Amino acid sequence: MTDQNLAAGARARPFLNPRSIAIIGASGDENKIGGRPIRYLKLAGYQGPIYPINPTREVVQGLKAYPSLGAVDAEVDLVVIAVPAQDVLSAVEACVAKGVNGAMIFSSGFAEVNEEGAAMQEAIVQAARDGGVPLLGPNCAGTFNTRAGLLATFTSGIVDKPPRVGSIALVSQSGAFGIHMIVLAAERDLGLSMCLTSGNQTDVDVAEALAYVADDPDTEVIAVCLEGVRNPDRLLAAVESARSKGKPVIVLKLGRSQAGARAAASHTASLAGSDEIFDAILRQHHVYRVYSIDELMDVAYACSLRRYPVNDKVGIITVSGGVGILLADQVEEAGLKVAEMPPESQAAIRQLLPFAAAGNPVDVTAQVIQQPDLVGPMFEHMLTGGGYGSAIAFFTHIARNKDLFGKLLPHFEAVARRHTDRFLVLSTLAGPEMRKKLEAMGYAVFEDPGRAVKAIRALVRFREAFDAVAPEAPLPLAEGARHVQRGTVYDEAQAKELLAAAGIPCTREEVATSVQGAVHAAARVGFPLVMKIVSPEIQHKSEIGGVLLNVGSTEEVRQGYATLMDRAQTRAAGAKVTGVLLAQLVKGGVETILGVSRDPVFGPMVMFGLGGVFVEVLKDVTFRRAPFGRDEARRMIREVKGYAMLQGVRGAPPADEEALVEAIARLSVFAAAQGDALESVDINPFIVLPRGQGAFAVDAFIETRP
């Protein structure tokens, strides 16, 4: 655990594992917002001291009450504030005076409501910050820790059936969403470790909670519902901390569409950010993204069984040929493999049941009713012979048939006992009791087998994430690399000089400021070449005829120089002309585009795409947060749809992918080294020649921040 991470997680500790709790606004009425947390803490069996703060009562819900926080004659770890909005500031001041370790504010009526509320919120946050008290909320729905008996919330939903003790932590900015997930977890009998909702998230945030649960020994799975990100470094450090400990992080991001972002803006005032960027960040950091509540719960459930498949091969055993086909479709569509079984295993299965389909799916057919004892050996042959990292057994409604299923159970149990390294799904319409029994054997139970397939995809990705070594280090910054200056305008030649110094290959070129200089430069650059006007004030050179292609001789250089100067004077009158660029003409190759743009949340993001219609019509580009190493650059290149262009189409030779990899990785390091000065880089085209011949920036533009 890094120091940074320790510090981040430490601030969330009082909210998730408090040693003592005071409630400001404590009520004797069990159904009031200030009464419920006391009732719930008692109900959940919280072991630490509870201090109700109430100026008018000596006893609240059977507990000794105190007229003020200051009157409590012991350390107070966490304070829950449940008073009207206008009284929150003085409550926070009392927390500061008492020197508590955390203040959690249930009260709403702040920035989520109007300007006035925002001003009140600002005052509260300032007071807490000045006084060194970590804040959770306002407008938060509370926290929850099954082992500590912590049920610090005012919601009614989770009291009748609180979730059981387990290994899944839930972290949600949205309070109602977090509570809904807790209720669903109880419904599905998923065991939880802890849960935190951060509400308006003025101070302690989702990232800090994530850092804490990543370190919590009882938490093995982390499910997160995110709106915006304020401190990306903190979030990503926490995510990496979880990954390094083999804990999956599953994220549902709210506000990914335009309509969603609009809704988010009217919700808790989060910076939604570009979804493409966010998605790239998650991929880069091995976070698994889900898109619905069902999927979030399914994947968390599957992870909680802690059987991450050793490969992406899925075995299917079924009593319905039809569902077997459907599953094969779904597995393949999920990017997993329906690998066939080796012939000897197929033969072994056919020996047991001559007319069974034995390839994968294995179809045991309705014969299972007559010969239930075949299921064990068939399943066993499949797992042993096929080497599947996971397997789905589809047994329709058979779990309802007690007689028949009773005969199958010992077989299922034996198979699970022998294959503890596989992820095994039993898909059957089991009631809650049978479900528990099967889970105890080691099966994940999914009524809809298709949902199991999606969960397996997530498990396979997590296995890859856990197996990954620590993130690859970025390349070192090139020795001659220079910094851009804020507020400076660079012309094409200067931009390419900066890039070349950072290790990004550019076409051979020189700037000439006279006809004679151009002739000498041409001799060094070599024919044929390209001549271009150089002026920081003319961005679209070709529009004024400022580019001459295929210049083939000294005489053409002379004429060209005069033509360009003339065009600049007549067509871009007044523009400052630095000179004329003479550049090597790159023929053939594949046009790509490299770029850097500044994301308001994540800072410099590197973009890669194929040129032409790929970027212009299909927006077929991909992003990564700078800096990163060669492996990440290679993944970028391979994930665009047009990748085949680089492999060579219509008889074209394969492109020099390694040169491209190197350039992207170098660009990421260059971008990251610029601090706040860089607004964007646009290298278009960046031409990739056939393998072994390199790749070159042909045109480039660098924009700095003002």
Added chain:
Amino acid sequence: MTDQNLAAGARARPFLNPRSIAIIGASGDENKIGGRPIRYLKLAGYQGPIYPINPTREVVQGLKAYPSLGAVDAEVDLVVIAVPAQDVLSAVEACVAKGVNGAMIFSSGFAEVNEEGAAMQEAIVQAARDGGVPLLGPNCAGTFNTRAGLLATFTSGIVDKPPRVGSIALVSQSGAFGIHMIVLAAERDLGLSMCLTSGNQTDVDVAEALAYVADDPDTEVIAVCLEGVRNPDRLLAAVESARSKGKPVIVLKLGRSQAGARAAASHTASLAGSDEIFDAILRQHHVYRVYSIDELMDVAYACSLRRYPVNDKVGIITVSGGVGILLADQVEEAGLKVAEMPPESQAAIRQLLPFAAAGNPVDVTAQVIQQPDLVGPMFEHMLTGGGYGSAIAFFTHIARNKDLFGKLLPHFEAVARRHTDRFLVLSTLAGPEMRKKLEAMGYAVFEDPGRAVKAIRALVRFREAFDAVAPEAPLPLAEGARHVQRGTVYDEAQAKELLAAAGIPCTREEVATSVQGAVHAAARVGFPLVMKIVSPEIQHKSEIGGVLLNVGSTEEVRQGYATLMDRAQTRAAGAKVTGVLLAQLVKGGVETILGVSRDPVFGPMVMFGLGGVFVEVLKDVTFRRAPFGRDEARRMIREVKGYAMLQGVRGAPPADEEALVEAIARLSVFAAAQGDALESVDINPFIVLPRGQGAFAVDAFIETRP
């Protein structure tokens, strides 16, 4: 109903609505395959006569038994055959002798098992066909009709809790799959009308069952699980019959991936066919395709409420801002609209609850606990003001809170009563009883609101399908259109002549067989022009240098003629050369590709795509079954990803889309008119010039069948 359809449906009638039933292989043991159907029919209250056939008993399960089918002294409508495979043939022969209307074979051990079984199956089918007895199966799991008390199956799954009477019909080739759906329907309390499984589908098939239920007055929703298609015309006629009556057809297709198709091949020996083609056919015929069992059940459920939204705008009202954002994301991603409410409605909502988000989603916040009476007016403002065709109300676990939900119910009821034309979803964790109550009010209840969004997408598509007039007629075949001859090889010039005669514009061109002829032809075609070798034996002309571009003068025509002849002799020695083609040079425009290919199931399919990387790298093409009219052609053009190229990118003018529409529609008519003679057409490129300037086939290749 067409005559064809009537005939098709009529053959399925005895299986779905029999007047009397005999069981060959009837058993006194209620748990045997020949005993179960009798027990189930009695249980389900079948009203017609049941005739157990058993040579050794006088009474079977309390019913008078008959030694043979012939011994039954009344009309027998349906016979259920439940005897070992080797005895099935004589049972079918008895059916023929008796002149029954349908024979349903439960027995397995036929084509699904091995060659021997396939031979037995062939004999049975032949006997039934010769005798004029419609067959269902073998290896089928039976049929089911809730209103008729028909429960003609041997499966155990549906006896404990048979599904209730309702409006959903299920048709499945796969038996176990069909039964699984029935069990799920009972589980979710979906009402069914009837169900048929067709097993090895040797005679009566899914299409015939579909035709029957499309006509059944009690069926309002049709859910189908398909593997292969044998008689596409019958299937599509049944689908169109359902659409014209406002009955949605929902299809789950098995075997869409390679792995799935491999599994299907080992299942009931169906022709899987290309999934792209199948998908195009479904779109063309307004069938809604689903990809999982859950989705099939969800969409069928939503349809059964018979509220097809009048538009694609979805209103969202929520107690969780977070879930509101998620829903907005999901709605937009589903291609539906999260339209904002008009300002006056927003103002009205804010007057009720000043800090509510009022744009859409409407966030009623936790304030609902304090002021439940706000929900009614807010919901009402939303529906009235926003004009949403459907609405999702997310109320997390509030249905669990009897007090609070009791206060909300009258509001929900009033809203539903006033808006019977809207599709209203209530997403809350309701138990079965509350669920029924809400459904009775007119709500669809979905615990996961994201699944409701997917269902709404389907409903909107169905509404569009029902509103569509009868399928647009194809264009008439062009007057001069000619037929291709089987086994004939056409050269480029002949291919283009055939296409031009069918109304597909081709470049102006002539074939010359001498230098002098070429010079005269050039004068008529006009400069600049293209010269190409013409030979049915040289398909890739450019590879041997057989194409000369941009020929600008009479002198160049002379030289060109000599050059081409020389190259043909030296580089394609022995190839028969017909002459030299002189064709108009088309400059500019957008390159597209039109094609026809012959699908083994669906016959001639027309393909459209953009040229270059779109087809070569991205496989961005789309298909339709020939023939079709202009509207369908227009839909094809607009659904490819590269469509923007035709609208004009990088300042290019918009292309002549109508000329392209016309050509595609004409090509479809030409293809359909060729009967079995045509194998494929490849028009590449088909260049579309700017609007008003037309579009031209520049190269074309026609392949006929041997």
